[in-house]
Amino acid sequence: MQNGQNAAHELPRQVVEDFNGNGLEARLGDAFRLSTVGEDGWPHAAQLSVGEILAVSAVELLVAVWPNSHTAGNLKRDGKLTLSLVHDGALLEIRATARMAAEQQTALGLTVFRVTVAAVNEHRAKYAEVTSGVTFRLHDPQAVLARWREQIAMLRAI
Numbered sequence: 236m237q238n239g240q241n242a243a244h245e246l247p248r249q250v251v252e253d254f255n256g257n258g259l260e261a262r263l264g265d266a267f268r269l270s271t272v273g274e275d276g277w278p279h280a281a282q283l284s285v286g287e288i289l290a291v292s293a294v295e296l297l298v299a300v301w302p303n304s305h306t307a308g309n310l311k312r313d314g315k316l317t318l319s320l321v322h323d324g325a326l327l328e329i330r331a332t333a334r335m336a337a338e339q340q341t342a343l344g345l346t347v348f349r350v351t352v353a354a355v356n357e358h359r360a361k362y363a364e365v366t367s368g369v370t371f372r373l374h375d376p377q378a379v380l381a382r383w384r385e386q387i388a389m390l391r392a393i
Contacts, residue, residue: 242354245293246329250322254290256387263376266369268319269298271309281306282369283318286383287345289390296331296350297390302338307346311335316350321368325359340389343382347393 253262266282273279281304289297296318300307310316310333318329333348340347359365373379 242330242356244354245352246290246355247322247327248293250320250327251290251293254285254288254296256285256289256391259285259380259383259387263373263380264370266371268369269300269306270317270319271306272313272315273305273309274312279305279309282371284383286379286386289387291349294352296352297336297393298333298348298350299340299345299386299390300348302344302346307348310348318350319368321365322357324364324366325357326365326368328356328358330354330356336393340393341382341385343386345386345389347390349393 262285265285267284267288269281269283271279271281281300283298283300287299291297300310314332314334316331316333318331320327320329330353331350332353333350335346336349337347338344
């Protein structure tokens with residue numbers, strides 16, 4: 236799993252734990268890049284939070300996205316995605332396929348996709364360590380945390 240070579244076919248144990256839906260408060264500012272393939276064949280980027288991802292196992296995730304977003308449309312049409320995140324001083328590139336699992340979930344009407352991991356590539360430089368990825372600051376952390384808890388509960392019920 237070094238330098239993008241010798242891809243693994245499941246998520247590292249710590250990543251599964253990080254996406255178990257617990258301890259959301261500790262990860263309020265973390266974002267993860269979800270890339271899909273647009274209708275024009277170009278990559279389309281979206282950002283997800285810990286409140287929108289639930290690890291079911293080391294090879295399966297549930298992901299909640301806005302129903303009318305380009306991301307949802309791309310996943311319905313093509314099903315291919317890459318989830319990128321920082322892990323253990325490296326960038327993880329998780330290639331996967333998705334199929335719709337549920338629509339109109341929670342008050343936000345989210346669409347849920349069941350994501351199956353195909354490959355996990357670790358990109359690590361010998362001379363440097365990746366210390367962070369995309370982060371953000373919430374305007375109303377308590378309201379967002381309440382919404383995330385509702386979304387994780389919904390994902391667990393699927």
